[in-house]
Amino acid sequence: MMRPVSAQFLRSAMDPAHFPRDGKPEIAFIGRSNVGKSSLLNALLGRQEMARTSSTPGKTQCINFFDIDRRYYLVDLPGYGFAKVPKSVKDAWNRLMHQYLTDRETLRLAVLLLDARHAPSEADLGMLGMLEDNAVPTLIAATKSDKLSNNQLQNSLRTMRKSLDLDAEALVVPCSTVTGRGIKEVWQVVLEQVAPRG
Numbered sequence: 506m507m508r509p510v511s512a513q514f515l516r517s518a519m520d521p522a523h524f525p526r527d528g529k530p531e532i533a534f535i536g537r538s539n540v541g542k543s544s545l546l547n548a549l550l551g552r553q554e555m556a557r558t559s560s561t562p563g564k565t566q567c568i569n570f571f572d573i574d575r576r577y578y579l580v581d582l583p584g585y586g587f588a589k590v591p592k593s594v595k596d597a598w599n600r601l602m603h604q605y606l607t608d609r610e611t612l613r614l615a616v617l618l619l620d621a622r623h624a625p626s627e628a629d630l631g632m633l634g635m636l637e638d639n640a641v642p643t644l645i646a647a648t649k650s651d652k653l654s655n656n657q658l659q660n661s662l663r664t665m666r667k668s669l670d671l672d673a674e675a676l677v678v679p680c681s682t683v684t685g686r687g688i689k690e691v692w693q694v695v696l697e698q699v700a701p702r703g
C-alpha cells in the first residue's frame with residue numbers, strides 16, 4: 506500500500522468557481538459536526554493539524570481541498586447537524602452541498618462518518634440519501650470505536666446497517682484515531698478509488 510508522500514492544503518471553497526478543475530480524482534469526507542472528521546483526516550494524513558479539529562460550530566461552512574502527491578484530492582466537506590445554527594446557515598450548507606455533489610465528475614468516493622456509538626440521525630439518513638441520489642459510491646466509517654467494547658460495537662454496527670438499509674456488500678469500517686483502528690482499511694479503499702482508470 507502506498508501512503509502519500511506529500512499532503513498539502515490547497516484551498517477553501519465556498520463557491521463552485523473555486524473548486525479545482527484539473528480533473529484529478531477526489532475523495533470526500535462528510536459527517537455531522539463533532540463526529541471525528543478532522544481527527545480522521547489528520548490520522549489518515551499522519552499530520553497533527555492538517556484539518557482543524559474542534560472548530561467553532563457552524564463556522565466552517567466551506568469545502569477544504571487537500572492535494573495529495575499532486576495526484577488526487579482529499580476533500581473535507583462542511584459538517585452538518587448542529588441544532589443551534591440559524592436557518593440561513595443550514596440553507597447555505599444545503600446549497601453548497603448540492604452544488605458540489607451534482608457537478609463533480611471527479612468525485613470517486615464519499616467517506617460518510619457515523620459515530621459508532623449512536624444510531625444514525627435524520628440528518629445522517631438525509632446525507633446518505635443525498636449521496637445515493639447523486640450515485641456517489643460511499644464508504645461508511647464508524648468513528649470512535651475505541652469507546653465501545655467489542656460486543657457493543659458489533660451490536661451498534663448491526664443497528665447501523667439496519668437503519669441505513671445497507672446491502673450485505675456495503676462496507677462499514679470501524680475507526681478510531683485513538684487506537685489507529687481502521688486507518689489502513691480506509692486508505693486501502695481510498696487508494697483503490699483514486700487509481701488511474703484506463
Ligand SMILES: Nc1nc2c(ncn2[C@@H]2O[C@H](COP(=O)(O)OP(=O)(O)O)[C@@H](O)[C@H]2O)c(=O)[nH]1
Pocket residue numbers: 536537538539540541542543544545557558559560584648649650651652680681682683
Ligand atoms: N475517543 C475518541 N475520540 C475521538 C475520536 N475521533 C475524534 N474524537 C474526539 O471527538 C471530538 C470531535 O472531533 P473532531 O475531529 O474535531 O470532529 P469534527 O467536528 O467531525 O471534525 C474531539 O474531541 C476529538 O478528540 C476517536 O476515534 N476516539
Ligand SMILES: [Mg+2]
Pocket residue numbers: 542543544557558559560
Ligand atoms: Mg472538523
